[in-house]
Amino acid sequence: xxxxxxxxxxxxxxxxxxxxxxxxxxxxxxxxxxxxxxxxxxxxxxxxxxxxxxxxxxxxxxxxxxxxxxxxxxxxxxxxxxxxxxxxxxxxxxxxxxxxxxxxxxxxxxxxxxxxxxxxxxxxxxxxxxxxxxxxxxxxxxxxxxxxxxxxxxxxxxxxxxxxxxxxxxxxxxxxxxxxxxxxxxxxx
Ligand code: GLN
Numbered sequence: 214x215x216x217x218x219x220x221x222x223x224x225x226x227x228x229x230x231x232x233x234x235x236x237x238x239x240x241x242x243x244x245x246x247x248x249x250x251x252x253x254x255x256x257x258x259x260x261x262x263x264x265x266x267x268x269x270x271x272x273x274x275x276x277x278x279x280x281x282x283x284x285x286x287x288x289x290x291x292x293x294x295x296x297x298x299x300x301x302x303x304x305x306x307x308x309x310x311x312x313x314x315x316x317x318x319x320x321x322x323x324x325x326x327x328x329x330x331x332x333x334x335x336x337x338x339x340x341x342x343x344x345x346x347x348x349x350x351x352x353x354x355x356x357x358x359x360x361x362x363x364x365x366x367x368x369x370x371x372x373x374x375x376x377x378x379x380x381x382x383x384x385x386x387x388x389x390x391x392x393x394x395x396x397x398x399x400x401x402x
Contacts, residue, residue, distance in 0.1 A: 215399060218243045218253035220279075222269040224261015224294060228384035232392050246274050255288040255399045258295030260346065260382050263320070266294055267310045276311075283313045288375045288402060290395045296378035297349050304352055314376045315355025322350050322367070336362045336370055341390045343369070343381035350380050375402065 217233060219226045221242035230240045241251055256279065258266075270276040283289050283299075291299040291314075298310040300318040329346045336343075343364065351368035354360060362370035362379075369380040370391075377398060383391035 214239060215254045215396065216241065216251070217255040217257060217399075218248070218251070219257045220259060220266070220270075220275075220295075222273065222275075223266050224259045225382065225384060226257070226259040226261075228382075229257045229259055229292075229392075232384050232389055236389055236392060236396065238392075238396065243275065243279075244273075246278065249275070249278055249282075253287070254402075255290070255395065256282065257395075258289060258291040258298050259384070260293030260295060263294040263297035263310065264306075264308050266298060267308055270298075270310070280311045280313065283311060283376065286375045286402065288395065288399045289313075289377070290391070291376070291378045292382055292384065293346065293348060293380060296351075296380055299376055299378055300351075301355070302353075314371075314373050314378060315358055316351045316371055316373070316378065317353035318349050319352045320349045321347055332364060334362060334364045334369075336390065336394075339390060341383075341388050342386040343379075343383075344385040345369075345381050346385075348380045351378070372398075 216239045299314040302317040304319045358373045
């Protein structure tokens with residue numbers, strides 16, 4: 214039975230649990246180091262505020278263990294701030310975090326095309342609803358990164374091996390598509 218750990222130090226984590234519950238998948242919250250003992254098949258880094266999350270990850274001594282797990286191939290879904298946590302480089306911020314995914318991300322494209330809005334757009338060849346909240350976007354991808362969605366000429370979803378990142382919040386819509394896609398990455402492992 215698949216068990217997914219959801220980083221729950223800050224941000225919109227409970228919504229991921231609700232979506233996965235609908236899909237019959239077990240989850241647990243990661244709040245402190247001892248939560249990692251449970252072991253997991255997949256990790257979700259939710260939306261929220263990436264600078265705060267990054268700081269809490271260090272304060273709670275979760276940073277290195279989670280970074281190691283991702284580097285070892287643990288499937289991870291980073292949404293919005295979670296995507297910022299995965300990025301190798303941030304174009305407009307000196308705080309960088311896990312740096313495990315070969316993407317360059319611009320934070321808070323707020324007030325511009327990619328601020329806060331809702332749209333339906335293609336993810337791969339499937340149209341899904343997307344909710345953007347003070348969204349980041351991907352400004353550059355490495356050669357091993359697969360681009361999965363482009364909205365308003367900006368990359369908003371990508372995959373690199375075990376890592377899946379979305380600029381939007383898939384947990385804030387009715388669609389379970391992204392979580393099912395993530396489950397398929399876990400099952401393929
Ligand atoms: N703007 C937030 C950040 O930079 C991300 C927004 C979100 O997760 N909804 O961390």
